[in-house]
Amino acid sequence: MINVRHLTKRYPNHTAVEDVSFSVQERETLVLLGTSGSGKTTTLKMINRLIEPTSGTVEINGIDTLQQVPHELSRTIGYVVQETGLFPHYTVGENIAIVPRLLQWNKNRIRNRTYELLAMLRLPEKQLNAYPDQLSGGQRQRVGLARALAANPPILLMDEPLGALDPITRAEIRQEFRNLDELRRKTVVLVTHDVREALELGDRVGVMDNGRLLQLGTPKELLLQPAHTFVRRFFGDQVLAFQLQVITLHDITPYILPESPEPDAIALQPAMSLNDALMQLTKTGSGSGALRVGDWSIRIRAADIWSALQQLVPKSS
Numbered sequence: 001m002i003n004v005r006h007l008t009k010r011y012p013n014h015t016a017v018e019d020v021s022f023s024v025q026e027r028e029t030l031v032l033l034g035t036s037g038s039g040k041t042t043t044l045k046m047i048n049r050l051i052e053p054t055s056g057t058v059e060i061n062g063i064d065t066l067q068q069v070p071h072e073l074s075r076t077i078g079y080v081v082q083e084t085g086l087f088p089h090y091t092v093g094e095n096i097a098i099v100p101r102l103l104q105w106n107k108n109r110i111r112n113r114t115y116e117l118l119a120m121l122r123l124p125e126k127q128l129n130a131y132p133d134q135l136s137g138g139q140r141q142r143v144g145l146a147r148a149l150a151a152n153p154p155i156l157l158m159d160e161p162l163g164a165l166d167p168i169t170r171a172e173i174r175q176e177f178r179n180l181d182e183l184r185r186k187t188v189v190l191v192t193h194d195v196r197e198a199l200e201l202g203d204r205v206g207v208m209d210n211g212r213l214l215q216l217g218t219p220k221e222l223l224l225q226p227a228h229t230f231v232r233r234f235f236g237d238q239v240l241a242f243q244l245q246v247i248t249l250h251d252i253t254p255y256i257l258p259e260s261p262e263p264d265a266i267a268l269q270p271a272m273s274l275n276d277a278l279m280q281l282t283k284t285g286s287g288s289g290a291l292r293v294g295d296w297s298i299r300i301r302a303a304d305i306w307s308a309l310q311q312l313v314p315k316s317s
């Protein structure tokens, strides 16, 4: 678990981070979301001591990082940066092996782990001897992740890991990352300015502006209860699209009249997002679905979803 307490970073003419506190639970993904210059990267780099804070503390599993030797920190914390930060004169294999070598793993162990990572991240083995500039942006990103995962650190810090990619590759890799079991077992802090990325990847999202953490909550909490106009503005005119993506049928059932479904109604799952449910409903002839609630089913039509959403949103904002 990571505990960040009152972190502040001042430069002679500028305060980059001001009194930021949060904790990240084991296996949780926390996203720091904010505009350029809001202090996200500085906060991230204070976690692994690439930047020393002016004041405040960072504890990992109850131990202040100041009391840990840097060598120990690089074993505990993997780091993925924008543009991957791969060493251009090292091959893919050499880049992946950096931390294991630092930790003096034997050759066999390094080799086995490298092949395991290549398979997991869908990188062709023939690229092991290629140099970073011979790879596509998406492949470089995968190698960057492989390098950070190499020594199997329990914590992963990711700074705009998909920032350099085009939107389609970005969406694909985001989906891949989300489904990687090994990544799901990690405690992750990820920095991005992309709202969709934050909502899709974050268990919780912290919104930063001007060095301060304005609000920290689940994607649902931020969308339904923005504590600050800046947070509301961040979602902009896409707020409805994000709500449809994040809110589930389970969330809106209290606002649906419990009527029995038609016999030919399609089955809908409570965990389904409103977006997916609306797509399913448009495919059916009757335009209605059956949602199982406990031992019985209730009828759901597209119109029910829209009116329930209207009731849910003003109630909570």
Ligand SMILES: Nc1ncnc2c1ncn2[C@@H]1O[C@H](COP(=O)(O)OP(=O)(O)OP(=O)(O)O)[C@@H](O)[C@H]1O
Pocket (backbone or CB within 6 Å): 011, 014, 015, 016, 034, 035, 036, 037, 038, 039, 040, 041, 042, 043, 193
């Ligand atoms: N070494 C430094 N000296 C002075 N100011 C700095 C230094 N490093 C960062 N800053 C300033 O601190 C602020 C926060 O920077 P930081 O890199 O943390 O922002 P960010 O939210 O990660 O932005 P981006 O998304 O553009 O990377 C910026 O205004 C930046 O100019």
